Amino acid sequence: xxxxxxxxxxxxxxxxxxxxxxxxxxxxxxxxxxxxxxxxxxxxxxxxxxxxxxxxxxxxxxxxxxxxxxxxxxxxxxxxxxxxxxxxxxxxxxxxxxxxxxxxxxxxxxxxxxxxxxxxxxxxxxxxxxxxxxxxxxxxxxxxx
Amino acid sequence: xxxxxxxxxxxxxxxxxxxxxxxxxxxxxxxxxxxxxxxxxxxxxxxxxxxxxxxxxxxxxxxxxxxxxxxxxxxxxxxxxxxxxxxxxxxxxxxxxxxxxxxxxxxxxxxxxxxxxxxxxxxxxxxxxxxxxxxxxxxxxxxxx
Numbered sequence: 001x002x003x004x005x006x007x008x009x010x011x012x013x014x015x016x017x018x019x020x021x022x023x024x025x026x027x028x029x030x031x032x033x034x035x036x037x038x039x040x041x042x043x044x045x046x047x048x049x050x051x052x053x054x055x056x057x058x059x060x061x062x063x064x065x066x067x068x069x070x071x072x073x074x075x076x077x078x079x080x081x082x083x084x085x086x087x088x089x090x091x092x093x094x095x096x097x098x099x100x101x102x103x104x105x106x107x108x109x110x111x112x113x114x115x116x117x118x119x120x121x122x123x124x125x126x127x128x129x130x131x132x133x134x135x136x137x138x139x140x141x142x143x144x145x
Numbered sequence: 146x147x148x149x150x151x152x153x154x155x156x157x158x159x160x161x162x163x164x165x166x167x168x169x170x171x172x173x174x175x176x177x178x179x180x181x182x183x184x185x186x187x188x189x190x191x192x193x194x195x196x197x198x199x200x201x202x203x204x205x206x207x208x209x210x211x212x213x214x215x216x217x218x219x220x221x222x223x224x225x226x227x228x229x230x231x232x233x234x235x236x237x238x239x240x241x242x243x244x245x246x247x248x249x250x251x252x253x254x255x256x257x258x259x260x261x262x263x264x265x266x267x268x269x270x271x272x273x274x275x276x277x278x279x280x281x282x283x284x285x286x287x288x289x290x
Contacts, residue, residue: 004148005262006255008287090288096255110151110241117150117262121286141266142153143235 003099003113007120008092011127013063016086016093019127020066029123029132043071048135050145053077076108095120111144148244148258152265153237156272158208161231161238164272165211166202174268174277188216193280195290198222221253240265256289 009016019025026044027034033047040060046053054072058081059065065085070077080101087094097120102109118139126132133139154161164170171189172179178192185205191198199217203226204210210230215222225246232239242265247254263284271277278284 001146002250003258004250004255005259006252006287006289007259008289092288094287096252098255105147105149107151107241110149110243113148113258114150114152114262114265117259118266120259121263121284124286139266141269142151142239143237144151144153 001102001105001109003097003102003109003116005097005113005117005120006094007097007124008089008094009124009127010091011093013086013088013093015127016095016123017063017066019123020084021060025126027134029126029134030119031135031138033135044068048145055082074108076102076104076106095123111142114141146247146250146254148242148247148254148261150242150258150262150265151239152242152269153234153239154269154272155236156238158231158233158238160272161229161240161268162208162211164268165229166205170271172279174271174279175264176280176283178280189213193290200227219253221247221249221251240268256287259286 019029021038023034023038031046031048034044036042036044038044038057040057042057044055052073053070055068056071058069059067063086068082070080080099083098085096099116118141122132122134164174166183168179168183176191176193179189181187181189183189183202185202187202189200197218198215200213201216203214204212208231213227215225225244228243230241244261263286267277267279
């Protein structure tokens with residue numbers, strides 16, 4: 001089972017790729033507390049107030065796509081993959097997002113789906129305006145943050 | 146295949162239920178151009194600039210849940226169901242959303258997933274502040290609006 005999203009941004013495919021493959025870029029839209037290596041085979045650590053995720057970079061092709069494997073984090077996430085496909089369409093750069101391989105349709109999956117949308121809108125804002133809304137200053141959606 | 150979301154709002158379950166089961170409520174967060182009957186067996190018509198959806202109300206139980214069947218609209222939507230479950234948790238009213246029964250994982254499903262998140266945040270704003278962001282003044286996410 002997969003979480004799917006799609007956004008279009010007015011920035012270039014290269015700008016989107018940079019926001020997905022540099023520590024500064026990732027810290028600018030997902031969570032300020034980001035470190036590690038964004039090279040293929042490297043692990044990026046994302047931390048939030050309640051915990052975090054470690055992502056191994058499986059594939060990364062400039063202005064085309066990025067694929068991560070979740071190697072540490074909540075048990076529902078470990079072993080799942082997060083994929084960003086980038087393409088150009090109608091003067092927009094389109095980001096097709098997929099968080100794939102959820103094993104059960106748990107309530108946490110509902111939460112993560114909505115929260116991914118919030119973060120992708122933060123990515124959009126970052127590449128379009130230079131300023132995103134990463135954690136801990138992200139938009140709160142519920143009691144689960 | 147399903148689109149899932151989860152939000153929590155500080156308004157009551159009754160207020161959420163009203164926003165899902167009255168024409169004024171629905172027009173306050175999804176699209177201003179809403180009409181029809183919200184009774185069980187009735188059909189609610191939602192219109193947007195590029196088209197719209199007709200939803201048959203299959204189940205509706207105060208402060209508990211609402212279930213719609215899509216009876217007209219884009220072919221990918223017809224025959225799918227949209228379900229809102231309402232419950233109380235930690236001083237929040239939780240809305241569990243499911244748009245279920247997608248037959249193919251098409252790019253339009255990615256778009257609709259992100260857009261549902263935007264509209265659910267509009268529902269949250271409506272019940273918490275009295276003012277949502279329904280179409281045609283909804284947040285634009287891409288070239289597909």
